[in-house]
Amino acid sequence: MIVFTLRMVAPRAQRHQLLHSLTVLLEPTRVQPGCTGCHLYADMENLSVFTFASEWESQADLDRCLGSDAFKTVLAAMELAVEAPEIHFDSVVRRAGLEVIAAARAPRIA
Numbered sequence: 001m002i003v004f005t006l007r008m009v010a011p012r013a014q015r016h017q018l019l020h021s022l023t024v025l026l027e028p029t030r031v032q033p034g035c036t037g038c039h040l041y042a043d044m045e046n047l048s049v050f051t052f053a054s055e056w057e058s059q060a061d062l063d064r065c066l067g068s069d070a071f072k073t074v075l076a077a078m079e080l081a082v083e084a085p086e087i088h089f090d091s092v093v094r095r096a097g098l099e100v101i102a103a104a105r106a107p108r109i110a
Helices: 012-030 059-066 071-080 098-105
Strands: 002-009 035-042 049-056 086-091
Touching: 002 059, 002 071, 012 035, 012 049, 012 071, 049 059
Parallel strands: none
Antiparallel strands: 002 049, 002 086, 035 049
């Protein structure tokens, strides 16, 4: 799995416009082949900061998204950021859930 994250600081005057532009990309991105999730997060301590994140089954699926016309909206948003955006592409080898918490909290026998 590949996780793409973009964290950016929007110009105060254009925050709502940029959030709207990225919000309308969520559902079309989610239905692209290989997309397992797409989300937009707002930072509650600084409302000008937000993070766009998507998860992909393979690098080829992500590459198809990055080369799409729809992704041009993300690139345009990045160009308007008031600071250099933080971009990360993370490879995930294993994903786990509540079982990790349960195992960590289980009583240990010495």
